[in-house]
Amino acid sequence: MIDRLRAPIFFALVAGALLWTGLNQSWNTALVIFNMGLISAVMSLGVNLQWGIAGLLNVGIMGFVALGGLAAVLIAMPPVKEAWNAGGGAILLGLAIGAASIAIAATAYRRMHKGLLRGLALVVILVGGFYLTRIIATPAIKAVEAINPASTGYLGGLGWPVLIAWPVGGLMAAGAAWVIGKTALGLRSDYLAIATLGISEIIIAVLKNEDWLSRGVKNVIGIPRPLPYEVDLQKDAGFIEQAASLGLDPVTASTLYVKLGYGILFAVVLLILLWLAQNALNSPWGRMMRAIRDNEVAARAMGKNVTARHLQIFVLGSAICGIAGAMMTTLDAQLTPSSYQPLRYTFLIWVMVIVGGSGNNLGAVLGGFLVWFLWVQVEPFGQFLMGVITSPLSDGSFLKEHLQAGAAHMRLLTMGLFLLLMLRFNPKGLIPEK
Amino acid sequence: MDTLNALVAFSNFVAIPAVAYGSQLALGALGVTLVYGVLRFSNFAHGDTMAFGAMIVVLLTWLLQSWGVSLGPLPTALLALPVGIIVTAGLLVATDQLVYRFYRKHKSPPVIFLIVSLGVMFIMNGLVRFVIGPGDQRFFDGQRFIVSVREFKAMTGLREGLAIKTTQGLTVVTAVIVVAVLFWFLNKTRTGKSMRAYSDNEDLALLSGINPERVVLVTWLIVAALATVAGALYGLDKSFKPFVYFQLLLPVFASAIVGGLGNPVGAIAGGFVIAFSEVTVTYAWKKVLVYALPDQWEPSGLMQLLTTDYKFAVSFVILVIVLLFRPTGLFRGKAL
Amino acid sequence: MSEPFLIGDSMTGGYGNGPDILHDCTVAVEKGEIAVIVGPNGAGKSTAMKAVFGMLDVRQGAVRLDGEDITNLSPQDRVLKGMGFVPQNNNIFTSMTVEENLEMGAFIRTDDFSETMEQVYHLFPILREKRQQQAGELSGGQRQQVAVGRALMTQPKVLMLDEPTAGVSPIVMDELFDRIIEVARTGIPILMVEQNARQALEIADKGYVLVQGRNAYTGTGQELLADPEVRKSFLGG
Amino acid sequence: MIKVENLHKHFGGFHAVDGASLEIAEGSITGLIGPNGAGKTTLFNVIAGVHAPTSGRVTLKGEDITGLPPHELFHKGVLRTFQIAHEFSSMTCRENLMMVPAGQSGETLWNTWFGRKKIAEEEEALRAKADEVLEFLTISHLADHKAGQVSGGQKKLLELGRTMMVDAKIVFLDEVGAGVNRTLLNTIGDAIIRLNKERGYTFVVIEHDMDFIGRLCDPVICMAEGKVLAEGTLEEIKANEHVIEAYLGTGLKNKQKGAA
Amino acid sequence: GFTGPIESTVAHMGPAADLAIKEVSDSGKLLGGATVTPVHGDTGCIDSAGAVAATERLVTADGVKGIVGGDCSGVTGAMLQNVARPNGVVMISPSATSPGLTTAEDDGLFFRTAPSDARQGKIMADIMMDQGIESAAVTYTNNDYGKGLADAFQAAYEAAGGTVTLSAPHEDGKADYSAEIGALASAGGDRLVVAGYVDQGGSGMVRAALDSGAFDTFQFVDGMISDKLIENFGAEIDGSAGQHPSPSPELAARFKEIAGGNGFEPTYAFAPESYDAAALILLAMQAAGSSEPADYKSKVMEVANAPGEPIQAGELAKALDILAAGGDIDYIGATGVELVGPGEAAGNYREMTVEGGMDKTVGFR
Numbered sequence A: 001m002i003d004r005l006r007a008p009i010f011f012a013l014v015a016g017a018l019l020w021t022g023l024n025q026s027w028n029t030a031l032v033i034f035n036m037g038l039i040s041a042v043m044s045l046g047v048n049l050q051w052g053i054a055g056l057l058n059v060g061i062m063g064f065v066a067l068g069g070l071a072a073v074l075i076a077m078p079p080v081k082e083a084w085n086a087g088g089g090a091i092l093l094g095l096a097i098g099a100a101s102i103a104i105a106a107t108a109y110r111r112m113h114k115g116l117l118r119g120l121a122l123v124v125i126l127v128g129g130f131y132l133t134r135i136i137a138t139p140a141i142k143a144v145e146a147i148n149p150a151s152t153g154y155l156g157g158l159g160w161p162v163l164i165a166w167p168v169g170g171l172m173a174a175g176a177a178w179v180i181g182k183t184a185l186g187l188r189s190d191y192l193a194i195a196t197l198g199i200s201e202i203i204i205a206v207l208k209n210e211d212w213l214s215r216g217v218k219n220v221i222g223i224p225r226p227l228p229y230e231v232d233l234q235k236d237a238g239f240i241e242q243a244a245s246l247g248l249d250p251v252t253a254s255t256l257y258v259k260l261g262y263g264i265l266f267a268v269v270l271l272i273l274l275w276l277a278q279n280a281l282n283s284p285w286g287r288m289m290r291a292i293r294d295n296e297v298a299a300r301a302m303g304k305n306v307t308a309r310h311l312q313i314f315v316l317g318s319a320i321c322g323i324a325g326a327m328m329t330t331l332d333a334q335l336t337p338s339s340y341q342p343l344r345y346t347f348l349i350w351v352m353v354i355v356g357g358s359g360n361n362l363g364a365v366l367g368g369f370l371v372w373f374l375w376v377q378v379e380p381f382g383q384f385l386m387g388v389i390t391s392p393l394s395d396g397s398f399l400k401e402h403l404q405a406g407a408a409h410m411r412l413l414t415m416g417l418f419l420l421l422m423l424r425f426n427p428k429g430l431i432p433e434k
Numbered sequence B: 001m002d003t004l005n006a007l008v009a010f011s012n013f014v015a016i017p018a019v020a021y022g023s024q025l026a027l028g029a030l031g032v033t034l035v036y037g038v039l040r041f042s043n044f045a046h047g048d049t050m051a052f053g054a055m056i057v058v059l060l061t062w063l064l065q066s067w068g069v070s071l072g073p074l075p076t077a078l079l080a081l082p083v084g085i086i087v088t089a090g091l092l093v094a095t096d097q098l099v100y101r102f103y104r105k106h107k108s109p110p111v112i113f114l115i116v117s118l119g120v121m122f123i124m125n126g127l128v129r130f131v132i133g134p135g136d137q138r139f140f141d142g143q144r145f146i147v148s149v150r151e152f153k154a155m156t157g158l159r160e161g162l163a164i165k166t167t168q169g170l171t172v173v174t175a176v177i178v179v180a181v182l183f184w185f186l187n188k189t190r191t192g193k194s195m196r197a198y199s200d201n202e203d204l205a206l207l208s209g210i211n212p213e214r215v216v217l218v219t220w221l222i223v224a225a226l227a228t229v230a231g232a233l234y235g236l237d238k239s240f241k242p243f244v245y246f247q248l249l250l251p252v253f254a255s256a257i258v259g260g261l262g263n264p265v266g267a268i269a270g271g272f273v274i275a276f277s278e279v280t281v282t283y284a285w286k287k288v289l290v291y292a293l294p295d296q297w298e299p300s301g302l303m304q305l306l307t308t309d310y311k312f313a314v315s316f317v318i319l320v321i322v323l324l325f326r327p328t329g330l331f332r333g334k335a336l
Numbered sequence C: 001m002s003e004p005f006l007i008g009d010s011m012t013g014g015y016g017n018g019p020d021i022l023h024d025c026t027v028a029v030e031k032g033e034i035a036v037i038v039g040p041n042g043a044g045k046s047t048a049m050k051a052v053f054g055m056l057d058v059r060q061g062a063v064r065l066d067g068e069d070i071t072n073l074s075p076q077d078r079v080l081k082g083m084g085f086v087p088q089n090n091n092i093f094t095s096m097t098v099e100e101n102l103e104m105g106a107f108i109r110t111d112d113f114s115e116t117m118e119q120v121y122h123l124f125p126i127l128r129e130k131r132q133q134q135a136g137e138l139s140g141g142q143r144q145q146v147a148v149g150r151a152l153m154t155q156p157k158v159l160m161l162d163e164p165t166a167g168v169s170p171i172v173m174d175e176l177f178d179r180i181i182e183v184a185r186t187g188i189p190i191l192m193v194e195q196n197a198r199q200a201l202e203i204a205d206k207g208y209v210l211v212q213g214r215n216a217y218t219g220t221g222q223e224l225l226a227d228p229e230v231r232k233s234f235l236g237g
Numbered sequence D: 001m002i003k004v005e006n007l008h009k010h011f012g013g014f015h016a017v018d019g020a021s022l023e024i025a026e027g028s029i030t031g032l033i034g035p036n037g038a039g040k041t042t043l044f045n046v047i048a049g050v051h052a053p054t055s056g057r058v059t060l061k062g063e064d065i066t067g068l069p070p071h072e073l074f075h076k077g078v079l080r081t082f083q084i085a086h087e088f089s090s091m092t093c094r095e096n097l098m099m100v101p102a103g104q105s106g107e108t109l110w111n112t113w114f115g116r117k118k119i120a121e122e123e124e125a126l127r128a129k130a131d132e133v134l135e136f137l138t139i140s141h142l143a144d145h146k147a148g149q150v151s152g153g154q155k156k157l158l159e160l161g162r163t164m165m166v167d168a169k170i171v172f173l174d175e176v177g178a179g180v181n182r183t184l185l186n187t188i189g190d191a192i193i194r195l196n197k198e199r200g201y202t203f204v205v206i207e208h209d210m211d212f213i214g215r216l217c218d219p220v221i222c223m224a225e226g227k228v229l230a231e232g233t234l235e236e237i238k239a240n241e242h243v244i245e246a247y248l249g250t251g252l253k254n255k256q257k258g259a260a
Numbered sequence E: 001g002f003t004g005p006i007e008s009t010v011a012h013m014g015p016a017a018d019l020a021i022k023e024v025s026d027s028g029k030l031l032g033g034a035t036v037t038p039v040h041g042d043t044g045c046i047d048s049a050g051a052v053a054a055t056e057r058l059v060t061a062d063g064v065k066g067i068v069g070g071d072c073s074g075v076t077g078a079m080l081q082n083v084a085r086p087n088g089v090v091m092i093s094p095s096a097t098s099p100g101l102t103t104a105e106d107d108g109l110f111f112r113t114a115p116s117d118a119r120q121g122k123i124m125a126d127i128m129m130d131q132g133i134e135s136a137a138v139t140y141t142n143n144d145y146g147k148g149l150a151d152a153f154q155a156a157y158e159a160a161g162g163t164v165t166l167s168a169p170h171e172d173g174k175a176d177y178s179a180e181i182g183a184l185a186s187a188g189g190d191r192l193v194v195a196g197y198v199d200q201g202g203s204g205m206v207r208a209a210l211d212s213g214a215f216d217t218f219q220f221v222d223g224m225i226s227d228k229l230i231e232n233f234g235a236e237i238d239g240s241a242g243q244h245p246s247p248s249p250e251l252a253a254r255f256k257e258i259a260g261g262n263g264f265e266p267t268y269a270f271a272p273e274s275y276d277a278a279a280l281i282l283l284a285m286q287a288a289g290s291s292e293p294a295d296y297k298s299k300v301m302e303v304a305n306a307p308g309e310p311i312q313a314g315e316l317a318k319a320l321d322i323l324a325a326g327g328d329i330d331y332i333g334a335t336g337v338e339l340v341g342p343g344e345a346a347g348n349y350r351e352m353t354v355e356g357g358m359d360k361t362v363g364f365r
């Protein structure tokens, strides 16, 4: 009985927390948290699919999220014509050669017999391909990066509407996941974890260092939006009128309008994904996946193609993370590779899944909202807590100053405390698997 | 002569730093591996445990230095180590009692432990910054070099110099000793065996009269010692800065895993594999080749296989390749 | 009648917060005797053993060893009191060698146990051959032998075995029963669960038939073997 | 039906299966006995694709199936049970059975979204079938219990139950009897005979209970040290000196412990 | 940015800004006695989403009228586009120096008291050429700051005839820099240009270079120059040089004086800039006679630049008086603020060298 009520109660709680934020802080804040909460929920849905349902320990979420972000740049930014002229073709050719050499190596690996010859052939093909790629692409890359480096210096994107980047982000993440899955899915638990963690670091390294692709650490800013700009709204007479009729000043109205717009877009994506995930989970497919998670050996013996299923779910879960990544970059309107940190984009998502209840889609979604809410709100809370602790101390005392200087670090501490308390009283998550 | 110069350049920029860094990683990896081996979870709080232990050592060293105590050529911090270990052990045991014990009782699966350790990490992280602040702290004293570049050049008359730092020497020696002792302890002593038994099958260990709480306690004590030693040595060699210890976690885990989780010898091997792969693949071989090759072959470019941008990528690629051919690491680790 | 050496007296209990599995169930064994528990699958035999060993909550009733109430002792304290137990599943340390498994059996002993180990090797010669092999790599029957060997290493005052002969070959089974008789003769009481019920009851001084967590029949081994009802329902005709 | 030719399986330097050759006739119930560690389970594992053989060949009706992965063998009708029960511990007993049949339309993601009606129908049928099997194994009351929380013997029953969910051609049973109540074992024996007679399943049975072997199996193969030691009817085997020495023994020395 | 990679620098920036605010508040002269309360938000330096959420909270919940921040260029861009512009709030960043921000669309809301890195690159190249150093290796912290600076330097240096043997990034806060040093040493060069942070990888790189004998002298950028650098290396880096935005020793000394004892290190990079950023916001408010960003944003440039009465750090009360009386001021502040182009500091640079383990001023550019 209580168990049935858990989900509604907790979701009501989160809604309440957002309402509280809206009333006490501001609706804009509440909406910002809500929007990132939606994105977080999508990510944790993807991770839950992989871990909660298939038992795959993917600690490379960050990489897939970043790929989604890259998709937003590649789709939505306007192309940089001079850069294309300077070396776009050569770069693509170089990449194609690189890809081809890997493909050839893979076929050689399969066709040739085990032995020294094969090893040698592989090395020759791969190293040769690598150098050929470099020879062709390096000058082109230099040329591209030299074009107005402070504001472009990259190839730019396709200039399409950014919404297209969402599915494309999913596809790119899926593609990467497919390659990774093909090679690394044979690994067990923690070993797979560190492999994925490493691969995600590699993806970030590429984003940071390949300036021609997405400006590297110089960031791409001003990615076009799917929604109107606040400043434009504020100039739109019709909008101002409508806002006034609601009793809002144009600034508040425009900011709320845009955030609400994002919220609706994200919510639609989340609901669709949730519907798909729920149906999949509560079906023979979900049963098969749980069987595989419980006991791979037996599942194999019962005719289930464990390898293929693992690959399938790894690709799907990663694709969802990619979609979320594209959504996030759309919301931020910029891609900042150095902001991708495992703590934030991998471990925090894991915390969401586990706190919410792994194996349960609703739990994952709840965890996404709740943990994100805490992550944002914990900071003022930490300062508040510090204030309380130091209030009995006399002003200007060394201890007080020291403690207050440390208040900023209370965020992590408080977050840790919340996490531990939450897990202490709900070791299986807030909405556990049935 | 030129070959010698090549060799020295190679040692100075590749071999020595890699060995020292490898030992540093190995010391960290030992702690991770031990927790994994006995308590069966990936302890993400280990980096911050190292930071905590090192912090205590730093504070004590300052105290000692203010008293004018010194160890001659060796860093004073070595004197502070034992106390640092004790305080860290206290912290870990308290954490265990307050946090982990509950999940052990409930027989929670390893990921729950992992996530819990993340929570612990957050808290320790805050704690350390809170006490000592986020900045750089220096506490090294004593003689900086065993051999310095200038001395070496003067001594040998070579064009290339060679430096070995005291801390590098200390780290390598400590790592080797610690591994040997740990290996002996786990495989030959009664307590060590009981720890392995506990990690293998908790219920059955209980039925054999092994006191699980004692095993856990001993494990944390050793982990405290390892973390403090590793943290302090690392801090001596570079400098103490809380955030770096968190960053260290990644290569440390990579080392533990390449070597095979749960296996102390693997931790050492893994540390070296990671360190060497990082340094060698991104090294610009020009300097060495200039000496080693006849003049007419002198390389025009830098002879760098990959730019250092991809340093981490390299170590992870190596890691993935190792795992593909030996799925549980070089030294056959555990898989949960 | 004096109190038996080890008795689980009118135990009622179950796993965690789950329903009761045992209902007022009594099992006991005297010094030097062999007591055998038989019954259909899921009757609660293993549960009863675990209850006696303190591995689950006994909600009503008591467990007494040599007259002393040990109901509230932890399993580990019971080991110290001289109880040895071979569970039905997960009964070896898979990542340790055979020899280390045996050493762990002798963990609480402070005297020299090499002689006992010699005896175990004598009993199960295959283990001597495989002493340096990881126990997890052994065949099913070999594992079972390691498990029993481990318990024997404790030199317990009372030995509890949950299906020690499951999966062992006839020749080893005979050896094992022989050895069990020998051990019992030295005065150590043995409480065991068996599905090879016929052979087991033949050597049993006392037999318990459990059905759905309750004592259904109790008697000497021979009595139970002779009881047509018992034969038909549990011994396969 | 299955032909094993000069099969070797080495673990490091240890020869677990060391040149075994045998043939399983279609429609037979073949018993496989042998001392602990003889290599019986390893042989099963090699045939079932869990281990790759070091050398040798396995054929199914003339088709080479050496080294095929387990799930492909399953689709060819080769099933096996595990000596140490491999249940799906967090799923209910019924689900443990329902997951078995291959080709369920609900196992394709597309159908779980857009073919829900068909799935519902199939599930209905599967459920009925699973309940029937549970009934047969006398564990209907456990249908909704988590498989991880049933007794040791019950897990073994589930193992067997899974093979009854599909139309298999050949079933390898690894000690289904160990830990199973003898009366129930007899019923299981009856079921095996019935499946064999009525549905034409071929069985290979590893078992240490000679009564059970005797009631079911003809022929019986005895393995020792990775090789086939003897082959024939149980009577012949029982009379074989080597088999007695290595495997059967001569019975209890201290038949009655009352002697003390 | 109280947590994350540059957290130790930021620890001195927040209090510096607070100091200016306190000074103004205490004077009781702002807009006829208004008090100003600082509210802090953590951008995390690298977590755009987190920074946006925090800023959003500051602006919409706490109702701040102006923002001193953000710290790192990446998040600053995000804050500007997602919060400041939509809400029309003025942002003055004391430390975001990325050249990219120069051209960012800002509706006249964004200013910085730190100069763009493009300028520093040029100056650094000049300094080195003047010293006759014609080949150098560069290592930069791998973010928009380091990369931008390294690129700017390389372009200027090569244009002036210098050679960059290798320009290699280093990641901040990593465990080991042997690989980077190995590569740089092999590439060679007369000097190693360190475009990083002193309490980050920058020091790590210098340490590793010294220890292995790869380089003896260095050229430091603003992120590297502080007392900490001297404290860390002292005489070991004798002969090294550097430059950082700084008005004149008098101003610096003055700021040190008024800032002492306020719980931060006034010489830390960007601490004076933070002070100035906060002061500028408040003075602009005073000048506009309104705390509404829409009203005072246009005044920022006015109060910052000539003509008018020069105002130094610590003289905020005086400035408020003048403004209240309708007068004009030229805010000099702690760093000699002079805003150019779309509102960024023009940048006066101090050229320094290390001699006998001491920081020695060579001149100003």
Ligand SMILES: Nc1ncnc2c1ncn2[C@@H]1O[C@H](COP(=O)(O)OP(=O)(O)OP(=O)(O)O)[C@@H](O)[C@H]1O
Pocket (backbone or CB within 6 Å): C137, C138, C139, C140, C141, C142, C167, C168, C169, D011, D014, D015, D016, D034, D035, D036, D037, D038, D039, D040, D041, D042, D043, D083
């Ligand atoms: N993974 C492994 N590594 C090393 N040795 C192994 C491994 N698996 C099995 N063995 C060895 O192979 C031999 C045969 O084992 P197998 O399990 O096939 O025996 P079995 O005939 O099934 O015995 P039982 O009747 O006891 O089940 C045993 O001696 C065992 O120790």
Ligand SMILES: Nc1ncnc2c1ncn2[C@@H]1O[C@H](COP(=O)(O)OP(=O)(O)OP(=O)(O)O)[C@@H](O)[C@H]1O
Pocket (backbone or CB within 6 Å): C015, C018, C021, C039, C040, C041, C042, C043, C044, C045, C046, C047, C048, C088, D145, D148, D149, D150, D151, D152, D153, D154, D179, D181
């Ligand atoms: N860990 C557990 N948690 C909850 N219930 C359990 C657990 N283990 C067993 N049970 C339940 O307790 C009942 C008795 O199980 P038990 O293992 O005692 O049977 P058993 O008599 O030993 O049977 P077998 O001969 O098959 O081993 C079973 O119905 C089972 O469902």
Ligand SMILES: [Mg+2]
Pocket (backbone or CB within 6 Å): C045, C046, C047, C088, C162, D151, D152, D153
């Ligand atoms: Mg049982």
Ligand SMILES: [Mg+2]
Pocket (backbone or CB within 6 Å): C139, C140, C141, D040, D041, D042, D083
């Ligand atoms: Mg077997």
